[in-house]
Amino acid sequence: MTDIPSDRVRAGQPVPLLWRRTLLRHVVVVGLAGALVYAFAVVHGQWSPMHRWNRAFADASLALLVITMSIGPLSRLWPALLRVVAYRRETGIYATLLAAVHTIIILEGWVEWDFARLFGYEMNPQTGEYVMFQHGFGLANLTGIAALAYALVLMSTSNDRSIRMLGSSVWKFLQNAATVLWGLALLHTAYFLFMHFLSFHRPMPEPNPLQWPFVAAVLSVLLLRAAAFRSTWSKKRNSSR
Known part of the structure; x- marks a missing residue:
């Protein structure tokens, strides 16, 4: 999905070398994504298979998104890490793909392709009509759908062809608005980690063990x-003196 970076071609780097580096990044991130999915599946091993893999793919997607959002600030604070900035494209792509798998599992295994249930409605057998059953569930899923839709837009434009087609200024504006995706993903995740099971008509399950790691990851980012931001501002202020 990643085109050859045209600026690097102009810099005189051989095309096969660029492809090898791109392929290497994909292999590394695919391996990381697989390890994360497996690790989170182990964490949720006591759950039913549907919920186990639903959460494993969702948590792995969020972990890759955390890495994506952290690479830029880390490279500004420690310039030696500039070499890993190129991985940001691949971590974003596979975070989106994992989120898409998570969504398919939800549609197939939880709401069974009944889109009314996806938004918190259930069929009332007495009236034969849908009634609102889980208010937060629908809103959280709507937030998740918006996040996935935006992530798909970012993924589909994460290539040099899109840069040439949109122009660098428009492309940068689109990609730099990834904080919107970040905020939507956090709201969606926070609901299911902390709020979904706080209902009077259902037994309270054991707390999700990833609640506080989630908080720590968000605070870290x-x-x-x-x-x-402070480091960049300080350097610019000093250079202007």
Whole structure:
């Protein structure tokens, strides 16, 4: 899905070398994604198969998104890490693909392709009509759908052909708005980690063991971005003196 970076071709790097580096990045990130899915499946091993793999793919997707959002700030704070910036494209792509698999599992195994159920409605057998049954469930799923739709747009434009077609300024504006995707993904995840099972008509399950790792990951990204902003601002202020 990644085209040959045209600026690197102009810099005189051989085309086969560029393809090998691109392929290497895909192999590395695919391996990381597979390891994350397996690890999270182990964490959720006590759940039913549908929920186990639903959460494993979702959590692995979020983990790759955390990495994607962290690479930029880390490279600003530690220039030696600039070499890993190229991986940001692949981590974003596979975060989106894992989220898509998560969505398919939900549609097939949880709501059984009944889209009314996806938005919190259930059939009332007495009236034969759909009634709102889970208010937060529908809103959280709507947030997740919006996040996936935006992620698919970002993934489909994560290539050099899109840069040439859209122009660098428009492309950068689109890609830099990834914080919108980040916010939507956090809202969607936070609901299912902390709120979905807080209902009077269902037994309370054991707390999800990933609740506080999730909080720690979110805070880490925020702190990294704040530190990178302060570092960049400080350098520009000093250079203008």
